[in-house]
Amino acid sequence: MKKLCVLLLLAAPFVLQFCSSSKNAVKAAPKLTYTANVQPLVVANCSPCHFPPKGNKKAFDTYIAVKGNIDSLIERVNRNPGDKGFMPFKHPKLADSTINVLVQWKKDGLLEN
Numbered sequence: 001m002k003k004l005c006v007l008l009l010l011a012a013p014f015v016l017q018f019c020s021s022s023k024n025a026v027k028a029a030p031k032l033t034y035t036a037n038v039q040p041l042v043v044a045n046c047s048p049c050h051f052p053p054k055g056n057k058k059a060f061d062t063y064i065a066v067k068g069n070i071d072s073l074i075e076r077v078n079r080n081p082g083d084k085g086f087m088p089f090k091h092p093k094l095a096d097s098t099i100n101v102l103v104q105w106k107k108d109g110l111l112e113n
Contacts, residue, residue, distance in 0.1 A: 031108040034063045038105050041098060042066055045088050067110050074102050 032038065042060050043051075050060040060066050066073065076087040077094050088094070105111075 031111055032101060032105040033108075033111045033113055034066065034105070035113050037101055038066060039063075041101055045091075045094060045098070049089065063112050067112075070102065070106050070110065074099070074106065077102070 046060050048054040049057045077099050079086040
């Protein structure tokens, strides 16, 4: 009986090393991309002013344009209405959740797809 107990105690760590609990597993949040997350936001909130041919402001109709101006975009949408340079011009301030998409996209590395 003692031999069986010793054998079970020695075998237990090897057997239990393959057990895991899904409660303890941490899933990484998917990274945001321009195509899936940012482009719809920009189209909804920056057109027609920043989309050719009707827009007469700096164009934000491509990934390269938005990526190259991300710091300015984040800074301007964080301003308060009435402040010089506030965007979106003549519209209410964007929701924090919307602004956070831009911030998180930058943190995630400005991925295109």
